[in-house]
């Protein structure tokens with residue numbers, strides 16, 4: 469977003485705020501309905517709205533279809549108790565490691581110590597590393613395919629400005645970058 473847009477944005481808000489003070493209408497949201505018509509809706513980060521029968525939001529400054537985030541949220545569901553030792557997973561670390569390991573942090577530490585004792589840890593850690601690399605590849609691929617799909621579309625920035633990818637990378641460039649990226653990541657795997 470350039471400075472001019474930012475200034476325009478602030479001045480619109482300030483004018484409305486001043487109006488509200490004068491009219492005693494201090495409760496009304498100043499960001500709504502100022503200078504925007506219905507066909508140009510102003511959306512900010514985290515907003516959720518419907519458009520053409522689909523739900524949208526703005527995340528990290530990009531207009532995104534919401535069903536994708538619902539899916540991510542479900543994936544992030546963490547049970548209260550560790551399925552392995554049945555203790556309450558109350559530590560921040562438990563929540564961080566659960567999605568990848570399906571057990572609490574203490575259980576992971578015990579498991580890894582056990583493997584070390586049995587001399588199996590190298591195999592285990594190589595496998596773990598490869599799993600992490602693979603999930604990075606999957607995430608990267610999904611992200612790039614998304615970028616390629618919308619490389620000709622416009623997107624809405626955090627401030628609600630519509631910008632386009634014009635002058636950005638072409639589909640072909642992105643496709644090539646994707647393939648190169650996958651080869652690079654694949655090489656990080658331990659064979």
Ligand SMILES: [Zn+2]
Nearest residue numbers: 550553572575
């Ligand atoms: Zn546990």
